[in-house]
Amino acid sequence: MSKILLIARREFGAYFATFSGYLILAAYLLISGLLFNIYALGREAKFSQDVLADYFYYSSGMVMVAAVILAMRLIAEERQTHTLVLLQTAPVTEREVVWGKFLSALAFFGVLLLVSLYLPALVFINGKISVLQIMTGYLGLLLLGSACIAIALLASSWSQSQLMAGTIGALMVVLLLITWMIARITDEPLKGLMYYLALHNLHFRTFSRGTLHFRDVIYYCGVTIFFLECAVRSLESRVWRE
Amino acid sequence: MIEVTELTKYYGARRALDRCSFRIGQGEIVGLVGKNGAGKTTILKILSGQLLPTEGQAMIDGQSVEDNSIAARAKIGYLPEIPPLYGEMTVSNYLRFACRLRGVPSEQTENRVIKAVYYTGLKEVATQRLGTLAKGYQQRVGIAQAIIHSPPVVLLDEPMASLDPIQIVQIRDLILSLKNQHTVLFSSHILSEVTQICERVILLDEGTIKAQGREDEIRSELLHRRRLSLLIRGTSDRLKEVLAPLGNIEMVIEPFDGRKGSELISASITTEQDIREQVGRMCVEGGLGLLELREERHGLEHLMLQLLEGGGSEPS
Structure with a gap:
């Protein structure tokens, strides 16, 4: 565990040691703010809980993009700068490397969500909303982001460059997003499976409405662990692949 | 080790x-020397x-790198x-990280960092960012992270590549100071660079170990070895019989062009004396058809000369 935290701490520091971390934070806040004003608040009158539901819906898109951008560099950048060898030749397992890097991205992502909390809080000025709905919505965003970070981390473990990792990661996320569409033209039992696998449609909407289903939490945790384990295997395979 | x-x-x-195959004992400094693509980096990796x-085994202090990698x-x-x-x-944050990564307890970390910084002459740049350091300092930091946890074995891949002459001397002294405390294996494509530091040299060429030992041993062995190449019409048994009076000589016989049943055979004899006249006479008197007899300059001699001159081009 100490090695995981050690790697996570270094990686987390790296986000803030360069402009990239601040840039991602600023861009996320700017675009979230714009989306909140344009779509969530809108021009017509709305119930406060609908404003919040819309906010979480639009934020989920932002979250997926941010998660891919945060995670695409995690391993690919180390390959590009030849620093991965430090981890590969230290008495550290591939699982510790992957989880350490994942936790750093998740922690930064947590900061991202934390600083955006002022947006739903604005609804308190003119409306009445439940804190529980905000908390549930943010839990959904965190879980969705965690799954996307794991997916992009796997892509990063395959790639030599960050751009390539970002592209592959984004493609994988999109593919998992649209499985519910594929489900429409598929027969059972594949249909049910496709619906279930969709990254957003079935599982996220409940969070944005303030409803917490255990099965959705399990789904996002499952996706996260599955892709992280794939990344572990991908890193392990490097020694026999070459 | x-x-x-x-x-x-x-x-x-x-x-x-x-x-x-090779063995390196505790506290030895051994150099892997070879041209570009000789296999030095592959061994270190x-x-x-x-x-x-793909095959074979490598052990570090009794631990198999394959079975007990960690x-x-x-x-x-x-x-x-x-x-x-x-x-x-x-520099100091990086060394702290490298130290903890290698499993050094946190209470010992600061002490190790201070020692490594002092030992590698990094005191004046300890608070500087690594990206802003000159190449020589970066190399020192690289060595510092490799020794900070006092490992029994230190592996250095081309530690002096692309350094200026002053930096080379500094890094050479640094590697020399590791002697006795660590077993050091380092690679280089320049033989003279290695022989100034190492007691023993492993000479690699195209993935095979051509020679290993002290530099003077290898050199005298190579310079005294001659290789005769023969093309004979006859059988290998007859050739062995005819050359038997020469005593215990190192000879490899194979069918010419590798074709079985060929009436031509090629033989390669390695000796320390010039025996061309004797071999020629014995073959003719023994009734063998001597089609060709020539002395080949030992391939390794060329290799040694190239390496001595630093002609190994870019590092592998």
């Missing part, structure tokens, strides 16, 4: 290492756990050709 047995490595169809051998990695410090430095970190 390091034991390599029949190590073979293929990259796809290309053979990078071919049955390499296998020893450091970055690659699996335990073997705990016993090494490794400096690759390009030092693995995080540009945004300061």
